[in-house]
Amino acid sequence: xxxxxxxxxxxxxxxxxxxxxxxxxxxxxxxxxxxxxxxxxxxxxxxxxxxxxxxxxxxxxxxxxxxxxxxxxxxxxxxxxxxxxxxxxxxxxxxxxxxxxxxxxxxxxxxxxxxxxxxxxxxxxxxxxxxxxxxxxxxxxxxxxxxxxxxxxxxxxxxxxxxxxxxxxxxxxxxxxxxxxxxxxxxxxxxxxxxxxxxxxxxxxxxxxxxxxxxxxxxxxxxxxxxxxxxxxxxxxxxxxxxxxxxxxxxxxxx
Amino acid sequence: xxxxxxxxxxxxxxxxxxxxxxxxxxxxxxxxxxxxxxxxxxxxxxxxxxxxxxxxxxxxxxxxxxxxxxxxxxxxxxxxxxxxxxxxxxxxxxxxxxxxxxxxxxxxxxxxxxxxxxxxxxxxxxxxxxxxxxxxxxxxxxxxxxxxxxxxxxxxxxxxxxxxxxxxxxxxxxxxxxxxxxxxxxxxxxxxxxxxxxxxxxxxxxxxxxxxxxxxxxxxxxxxxxxxxxxxxxxxxxxxxxxxxxxxxxxxxxx
Numbered sequence: 001x002x003x004x005x006x007x008x009x010x011x012x013x014x015x016x017x018x019x020x021x022x023x024x025x026x027x028x029x030x031x032x033x034x035x036x037x038x039x040x041x042x043x044x045x046x047x048x049x050x051x052x053x054x055x056x057x058x059x060x061x062x063x064x065x066x067x068x069x070x071x072x073x074x075x076x077x078x079x080x081x082x083x084x085x086x087x088x089x090x091x092x093x094x095x096x097x098x099x100x101x102x103x104x105x106x107x108x109x110x111x112x113x114x115x116x117x118x119x120x121x122x123x124x125x126x127x128x129x130x131x132x133x134x135x136x137x138x139x140x141x142x143x144x145x146x147x148x149x150x151x152x153x154x155x156x157x158x159x160x161x162x163x164x165x166x167x168x169x170x171x172x173x174x175x176x177x178x179x180x181x182x183x184x185x186x187x188x189x190x191x192x193x194x195x196x197x198x199x200x201x202x203x204x205x206x207x208x209x210x211x212x213x214x215x216x217x218x219x220x221x222x223x224x225x226x227x228x229x230x231x232x233x234x235x236x237x238x239x240x241x242x243x244x245x246x247x248x249x250x251x252x253x254x255x
Numbered sequence: 256x257x258x259x260x261x262x263x264x265x266x267x268x269x270x271x272x273x274x275x276x277x278x279x280x281x282x283x284x285x286x287x288x289x290x291x292x293x294x295x296x297x298x299x300x301x302x303x304x305x306x307x308x309x310x311x312x313x314x315x316x317x318x319x320x321x322x323x324x325x326x327x328x329x330x331x332x333x334x335x336x337x338x339x340x341x342x343x344x345x346x347x348x349x350x351x352x353x354x355x356x357x358x359x360x361x362x363x364x365x366x367x368x369x370x371x372x373x374x375x376x377x378x379x380x381x382x383x384x385x386x387x388x389x390x391x392x393x394x395x396x397x398x399x400x401x402x403x404x405x406x407x408x409x410x411x412x413x414x415x416x417x418x419x420x421x422x423x424x425x426x427x428x429x430x431x432x433x434x435x436x437x438x439x440x441x442x443x444x445x446x447x448x449x450x451x452x453x454x455x456x457x458x459x460x461x462x463x464x465x466x467x468x469x470x471x472x473x474x475x476x477x478x479x480x481x482x483x484x485x486x487x488x489x490x491x492x493x494x495x496x497x498x499x500x501x502x503x504x505x506x507x508x509x510x
Contacts, residue, residue: 004289009264009386013293013379034259036443038268040436042378043393046485047478049437054444061446090441090453091486094479100487108363108502108509109398109495110486115367116395116418119374123297124268127382131264138298140371143364154447163371181295182304186345188291189309191316192409198345223302224349230301231346231365232355240364244510247363254363254509255499 019135022168078166139164274390277423333421394419
């Protein structure tokens with residue numbers, strides 16, 4: 001890859017690893033303001049700004065949230081746990097104040113737009129955190145139990161807990177490395193979609209995947225088997241097969 | 256904000272503006288590889304890698320895509336137009352090759368997960384591009400007409416065109432500035448959601464919003480009215496009210 005153009009930003013992006021073990025060092029309010037402020041400057045569909053983020057530091061609340069989604073040390077021991085919330089509640093109030101109605105909030109387009117915009121904002125926040133020497137991990141597991149999350153956080157109608165994120169100073173003893181990804185040719189197409197594009201490289205990818213996990217003390221893994229276990233069975237959804245009901249309960253009918 | 260910690264990354268993030276006018280300078284394959292490679296290193300839910308991206312440079316194809324979504328010069332004149340595709344087709348083949356079935360692909364959780372992961376990847380790509388002196392804009396408008404997009408790009412079942420992105424060297428004559436966002440206090444909550452948090456600052460925000468657009472030659476605008484027009488009426492959806500059918504046609508039943 002040495003011939004490709006690069007930058008300090010790209011170097012940092014390419015060095016990304018999910019951090020699940022943290023030192024006890026707190027994340028300050030100033031750090032948090034810098035991180036979330038950076039996220040606010042990222043793109044937002046039609047400037048609708050359809051998200052809020054809740055910063056949780058209280059140990060008992062973190063423990064309750066963690067218990068609700070399967071008990072994870074990277075939630076309870078994170079100096080700060082962020083919950084990224086799809087938030088159309090502000091927009092609903094603005095519309096009603098003008099005598100209007102939230103006439104489109106039941107549509108799946110707005111559920112999807114919220115997901116996209118939260119991906120954009122949350123990734124911006126994580127990279128900002130990484131640029132300050134912090135680290136973190138996305139926690140999709142909060143969608144295992146949206147009802148408990150919504151109650152614990154006091155979410156109103158039109159607010160839905162989309163994804164979590166643990167942030168803190170990385171514990172240097174954790175020792176995870178860079179998880180290999182599919183070769184670029186497997187995901188980048190030209191002019192039209194080519195369904196065979198990833199196939200010639202899959203064997204090479206499986207080798208690097210197995211090698212990565214063997215180095216972490218878990219030999220014999222296969223990406224294809226992991227995918228099949230995660231997406232090929234309802235059990236692999238860890239409760240998320242009822243997501244449509246969960247969305248509906250918070251006003252995201254997704255029709 | 257001078258007391259907040261910062262970094263070169265955060266400075267770049269805070270300088271983000273959407274670029275819709277480009278010089279004729281091409282975006283090279285090496286630049287594209289650097290940009291998409293950076294995006295691949297970002298977080299992906301359970302390492303499922305559920306996206307592909309299609310790079311379109313052909314002038315006639317760009318013109319057809321642009322015509323399908325309302326004719327935008329920032330699509331036809333972009334040196335490269337990227338279409339970010341939710342791609343479960345690879346995963347489906349991997350599962351079937353092991354004798355399994357894509358038993359969860361009909362669930363809205365996987366539609367939502369694809370949206371989140373594309374937000375993460377696409378934002379990573381845009382920031383990587385900005386770090387190389389390029390600029391760009393997200394084009395959610397491709398969801399105005401997913402059927403034509405899917406046909407033009409030859410998308411199979413389990414592949415859906417989620418969001419577009421124009422990339423190129425910014426035309427310095429465009430002259431857009433930094434669009435103001437809600438104050439940090441309006442979106443960052445502590446411990447629990449506070450529905451009143453944004454209200455004290457909304458008047459100040461409306462002033463900065465009006466000021467920004469007045470500076471662009473469009474005085475008298477209001478964020479509240481923009482939100483009401485965009486989300487308070489079916490017309491504001493520009494065709495996206497049928498998104499659930501469009502998703503279903505590509506295998507994303509979203510149940």
